[in-house]
Amino acid sequence: MLYIGIDLGTSAVKLLLMDGEGTICNQISREYPLEFPRPGWSQQDPEDWKRAVLEGIGTLLEGFDKSQVAGIGAGGQMHGLVVLDEHDQVIRPAILWNDGRTAEEVEYLNGVVGKEKLSALTANIAFAGFTAPKLLWMKKHEPEHFARIRKIMLPKDYINYILTGVHCTDCSDASGMLLLDVEHRCWSREMLEICGITEDQMPRLFESYEPVGTLRPELAQQLGLPGNVVVCAGAGDNAAAAVGTGTVGEGACNLSMGTSGTLFISSQHFGVDPNNALHAFAHADGHYHLMGCMLSAASCNQWWMDRILGSSDYAGAQAAIDREKLGENHVYFLPYLMGERSPINDTNARGAFVGMTMDTTRADLTQAVLEGVAFAIRDSLEVARSLGLDIRRSKLCGGGAKSPLWREILANVLNVTLELPASEQGPGMGGAMLAMVACGAYPSVEAVCDHLVRVSETVEPDPERSARYEARYQQFRQIYPALKNVYPQLL
Numbered sequence: 001m002l003y004i005g006i007d008l009g010t011s012a013v014k015l016l017l018m019d020g021e022g023t024i025c026n027q028i029s030r031e032y033p034l035e036f037p038r039p040g041w042s043q044q045d046p047e048d049w050k051r052a053v054l055e056g057i058g059t060l061l062e063g064f065d066k067s068q069v070a071g072i073g074a075g076g077q078m079h080g081l082v083v084l085d086e087h088d089q090v091i092r093p094a095i096l097w098n099d100g101r102t103a104e105e106v107e108y109l110n111g112v113v114g115k116e117k118l119s120a121l122t123a124n125i126a127f128a129g130f131t132a133p134k135l136l137w138m139k140k141h142e143p144e145h146f147a148r149i150r151k152i153m154l155p156k157d158y159i160n161y162i163l164t165g166v167h168c169t170d171c172s173d174a175s176g177m178l179l180l181d182v183e184h185r186c187w188s189r190e191m192l193e194i195c196g197i198t199e200d201q202m203p204r205l206f207e208s209y210e211p212v213g214t215l216r217p218e219l220a221q222q223l224g225l226p227g228n229v230v231v232c233a234g235a236g237d238n239a240a241a242a243v244g245t246g247t248v249g250e251g252a253c254n255l256s257m258g259t260s261g262t263l264f265i266s267s268q269h270f271g272v273d274p275n276n277a278l279h280a281f282a283h284a285d286g287h288y289h290l291m292g293c294m295l296s297a298a299s300c301n302q303w304w305m306d307r308i309l310g311s312s313d314y315a316g317a318q319a320a321i322d323r324e325k326l327g328e329n330h331v332y333f334l335p336y337l338m339g340e341r342s343p344i345n346d347t348n349a350r351g352a353f354v355g356m357t358m359d360t361t362r363a364d365l366t367q368a369v370l371e372g373v374a375f376a377i378r379d380s381l382e383v384a385r386s387l388g389l390d391i392r393r394s395k396l397c398g399g400g401a402k403s404p405l406w407r408e409i410l411a412n413v414l415n416v417t418l419e420l421p422a423s424e425q426g427p428g429m430g431g432a433m434l435a436m437v438a439c440g441a442y443p444s445v446e447a448v449c450d451h452l453v454r455v456s457e458t459v460e461p462d463p464e465r466s467a468r469y470e471a472r473y474q475q476f477r478q479i480y481p482a483l484k485n486v487y488p489q490l491l
Contacts, residue, residue, distance in 0.1 A: 001070040001441065004057065005425070005432030007237070008049060008076035008156045010034065010096065010259050015056045016425055017064065018432045020441055022452035024423060025064065030056045035093060040100035040339070040347070043093040046082055046158050053159050057223055066223075071230040071435030072163065072215075075240025075427025076156025078176045081134040084151040091145050094155060095134045097176075098260070098295055098338050100347045102133035105140075109133060109178070113194060115276060121191050123182040123272050123280040124175075128339065128347045129295070132178035135195045152201050156234050164213035164231050167203040172239035174205060175281035182282055183270045206233035208240075208284035209437040209445055232431075232438035235284035238262045238291060240430030245395040245421045246453030248285040248446050253391050255410070255418070257400025258426070261297025261373060263342075263380045265290045265389060277343030277383045284434060285445040290387075292342035292380025297373050298400035300335045300351070304369045309362070318370075318405045320363040326409065327468025331355045331364045332476050333372030334483070342380045344480060348487040354479055370406050371469075374413035375476040381414055393417045396459075397424045412465040413473060422456035 002025065007014040011034060016027040030052035035043045061069070079097040084090060095101070109118060109126035118125050126133055131154070139146045153161065154177070157169045174180040179195070179202070181188040187202055206212055211230045214220075220227045234240065238256060242264050247254035254264040266289045272280045273290060283289040296303075305311055336349035353368060384391055396418040400406050411418045423429065433448045442448035 001439070002064065002068045003070060003432040003435045003439075004060065004072040005428035005430070005435070006053060006072065006074035006156070006159065006234075007426055007428035007431065008053070008074060008159060009237070010077050010098070013049065013052045013056060014426075014428050015053070015060045016428045016432060017060050018429065020436065022423060024425060026060055027425070027428070028056055028060050038101070042096040042099040044096060045093050046090050046155070049155065049159060050162050053162070054223070061224070066225050069225055069229055070441070071232060071439040073232045073431035073433070073435030073438065074156040074159055074234035075237045075431045076154065076159070076173065076234065078154065078173055078236040078238065079129045079131050080155040081131050081138070082153040082155060082158045083138070083145070083149045084153065085148045086150045088151070088161070091148055092142065097129045099134070100128050100339050102128045102137045103347045105133035105136040106347070108136070118178065119272060119276055121188045122178050122180060124178060125276040125345075126178055127341050127345055129341060130176060130178040132191065132195050135197065139196055149197070149201055151203065152197065153203055157203055160212060160231055160234065163215055163219065165216050166213045168206055168212040168233055169203040170206050170208040170233035170235055170284070171282035172208055172284045173236035176236060176279070182280060182288070185282055207286050208233050208235040209286070209434045211438040230435065230439050232435045234431050234434060235427075237427040238264055238293070239281070239284040239289070240427035240434070241397055242266065242289070242430065243284050243433050243445060243449060244426055244430035245397050245424070246449040247395055248283070248449050251389065253394035255377065255394045255396050256426070257297050257396070257398035257406070259297065259299045261294040261377055263292040263377055263384065265384055265391065273383060273387060275383070278380060279342070284430070290384065292377070292383065294335065294373070294376045294380070295338040295341055296335050298398060300337060300369050300373050301400065303337060304366065314403070317366050318403060321367045321405065322363070325367065327412065327465045327472060329364055329367050329371060329472070330357070331360055331368040332479055333365070333368040334479060335369070335372045335376050340376075343383050346484070346487070348491060349480065350487055350490065352483065370409050371413065371472070372476070373400070374410045375473055377410070378413050378473055379477065391416060393419060395419050395421060397421065397426055407459045411459045411461045413469045415461050415466045415470075417461065418459040419455045420457040420459070422454040
């Protein structure tokens with residue numbers, strides 16, 4: 001049988017076709033626009049996602065026996081606010097995960113409602129990217145649109161609705177809304193009341209591996225697919241990527257270096273970081289995880305190369321870096337180009353180069369960008385270690401993981417062994433694996449991970465370089481506190 005995995009990302013949707021043994025039979029990508037109507041704002045038209053997914057599925061299946069397609073699963077960008085009216089029409093562009101317009105609403109939730117209460121209700125505090133602050137923003141600034149809301153959904157849930165006609169979400173993705181009682185995996189009625197919405201406006205909750213329905217008959221006919229193709233609930237992109245790398249069970253770790261960067265630690269048991277620097281979310285395997293998320297990871301390098309250097313020669317720029325200077329660079333880069341979430345939770349934070357002198361080279365700055373992202377990931381790792389978690393190994397995935405130099409820097413800055421999955425297809429592969437469970441091909445998420453996930457390469461930290469980076473990291477962590485009070489004055 002064949003399974004379709006959907007990775008609904010920020011700049012494009014990636015679709016893959018996989019057989020029951022984990023072989024990738026085909027994959028395609030379809031881009032769509034991203035809108036920045038004001039500085040710090042970020043939004044998209046869900047109709048662009050719909051068009052890209054449906055056209056993409058048709059192209060993906062060209063030359064294959066469509067009758068063999070058994071299931072579809074999606075991993076999607078988290079936190080985005082998709083609102084539908086009584087006719088299931090999109091009311092306004094989706095406000096995305098990296099949108100920073102909700103600073104006042106975040107301050108209200110954390111300061112007036114209170115962090116302790118939020119944590120007790122949802123296991124998390126408010127961050128600008130979360131969905132609840134966006135609802136409060138919409139209620140205040142777009143009351144006419146807010147009054148029309150009949151269903152509130154997340155990006156990949158809108159795609160599942162298009163496919164099945166079912167208003168649904170899964171517990172992993174819903175965890176990032178600040179509307180879910182994560183421990184008990186149900187909507188928090190008190191949080192819904194705080195945001196001025198009702199449970200009827202929320203989608204039905206599923207576990208990620210559960211079927212939510214089958215293809216709409218007219219859509220199955222349009223795509224030439226069997227009418228009994230199962231669509232599973234899917235997962236938030238980070239949980240789906242974790243499934244794709246086999247990061248399930250107690251204490252497993254995955255580092256994802258995509259547009260954003262995440263440190264993902266799975267657990268069989270519910271737990272909360274008492275300082276709320278790490279998110280406490282439900283996992284796609286039916287259990288839980290802690291996660292640190294930085295807003296700009298591989299996108300920092302893309303910004304540096306595309307916008308500043310005006311070059312697409314990523315490998316050439318990194319080849320100019322002297323390996324002997326790893327851990328010796330005198331320039332630091334703060335990777336806060338879109339503000340920051342974990343662990344500082346500061347929408348005002350901005351990117352910065354610090355330590356430049358007359359002999360600083362372009363290679364030094366390129367190296368500083370790669371190291372700055374690694375240092376910021378280390379910030380979240382230190383929070384995990386402070387909770388008693390002993391992280392010595394981690395899977396590594398995402399676009400940034402394709403750089404051998406960046407892998408080496410990450411291993412030494414974090415002082416952990418990094419494992420690269422043999423088939424690293426991110427949330428799309430995780431979505432297809434969840435669909436296999438939904439179709440009954442495997443009895444559990446753990447079982448499909450054990451059968452399909454293999455490691456192709458291991459990167460070990462070098463003790464000498466790790467020691468040099470330890471000293472550099474201790475300097476790096478002093479820079480943000482020194483600039484924190486300056487950032488609001490720059491806005």
